[in-house]
Amino acid sequence: MLLIPAIDLKDGQCVRLRQGRMDDSTIFSSNPVDVAQRWVDAGARRLHLVDLNGAFAGKPMNAEVVRAIAAQFPQLPVQIGGGIRDADTIAAYLEAGVQFCIIGTKAVQEPAFVVDVCRQFPGQIIVGIDAKNGKVATDGWAEVSQVDAIDLAKQFEQAGVTAIVYTDIARDGMMNGVNVKETARLAAHISIPVIASGGVTDLEDIKALLAVEDQGVMGAILGRSIYEGRIDLAAAQRLVDGV
Template identity: 85%
Template sequence: MLLIPAIDLKDGQCVRLRQGRMDDTTVFASNPVDVAQRWVDAGARRLHLVDLNGAFAGKPVNGDVVRAIAARFPNVPVQIGGGIRDAATVAAYLEAGVHYCIIGTKAVQEPQFVIDLCQQFPGHIIVGIDAKNGMVATDGWAEVSSVSAIELAKQFEQAGVSAIVYTDIARDGMMTGVNVDETAKLASSISIPVVASGGVTNMDDIKALCAVEDQGIMGAILGRSIYEGTIDLAEAQRYVNELS
């Protein structure tokens, strides 16, 4: 299983939000590249970046930081979400060394956009599904749609999507534990690998996800837990390495 440190970018800094609220921000570091170095040194095999300003602006805002991280760690795959609304943005990120682009809001609003991107950039597109009570949330989690997470994911099964990042927004940043049941339910309903996100708090969460890994869960995104020290990334990485 992949353990993927999250580096959330706001105004050029590394921050964490609670339940996606921009007004509930904790700044963890002023230099996100140094943060990325810390996680790579701890054994991270992939990095998860989010342009929080971009998610609300609908276009990249922290692109310079993303490019700097991708350039520093050419052998560590980087995935980026937040504000990706057109093919030109995807092309620019991939050209800069980013490996995967995550489509969230526009995947809900325009599923054909994802299908077209998968054809244009095969192997590089991930769909981010953020859900509350099983229903998809969009626009930086400001709106909850009438589309279920499973329903949305099924639309992309034949498109060539590399993975689904599934976030339970009721738990994100709250340190209340990952929603293993809903994540496993989604993973077992589709053929696309699923990455769990939101609420991963301690080693018990990681062990619980590993226990259902065979249902299609390929990894977990770690946020506030590794910044506040409730999970030691190096220790957790050793644990999952021993299982593989």
Template identity: 65%
Template structure:
């Protein structure tokens, strides 16, 4: 199970939001490349990036920062979400050195796009499912749909999706722990590998996730905890490796 540091980009800076609120952000760095290098040096095996401006605008707004990171750290796999609504955007990101693109809002509003993307770019497509009380949120979490998270995952079970990034919005950025039950349920019932996101606070959250990783949990994204120092990336990855091997 990978421990995946997050870099959320807003206006070219590295920030963290609370529950997805763009007006409740904390700036952690104005140098995304240096931040990415820090996590690479800590032993991260993948980097999670979100274009927050893009998520709201529906088109990439921080692509330059993303490309700067992939060029500076070509051996570090990057997954990016936020504003990915068409295949041209996906192709542009992959050409820029991104390994995986995350389709979120468009997966709800245009499911056929996910199937098309998986067919055109096999092995590179992740679906982002962000949920409030079990229902999928879209448009930078500004809207909540009537689609249940588990049902959406099931819809893409045979599409060729690499994984689901599952975010419990009510936990995101709140340092209140991971919603283990909901994450496991999505992995088991949805039938796709799941990367957990939202609520990772300390190494105990990594322990709890790693202990149930056999259910299909393949990664844990962490943001505020690593920036505020309550979680050490190297220690967390080492613990995950030990528990998963056991």
């Protein structure tokens, strides 16, 4: 199972939000490239970047930082989400060395867009599904739709989506445990691998996700827990490697 450190970008800095609220952020570093280096040194095999400003603006707002991280670690897969609403943005990120682009709001509003970009950029498109009580949230979690998370994911089974990042926004940044049940339920209903996100707090959460790995849960995104020292990334990596 992949353990993927998150680097959330706001105004060029590395921050963590609570439940996606831009007015409830903690700045962890003014140098996101240094943060990326820290996680690479701890054994990270992929990085998860989020352009928080971009998620609200609907266009990239921290692209320079994203490019700098991708350039610094050319052999490391990087996935980026937040404000990706057109094919030109995807092309620019991929040209900069990013390996995967995450489509969130646009996937809800225009599912056909996902089909189109999967065709243009095969193997490089991830869909981000952020949900509250099973319903999909959009626009940086500012709006909760009536679209069911499983129904949305099913629309992309034949499109060529590489993975689904599933975030329970009620738990994100709250340090009260990942929603293993809903994550596993989504994975069991679709053929696309699922990456768990939101609320991963300690090694017990990682063990619980490992227990459902065979149901299609391919990885977990780690945020506040590794920044606050609740999870030692190197130790967690040894756990999932079975060493």
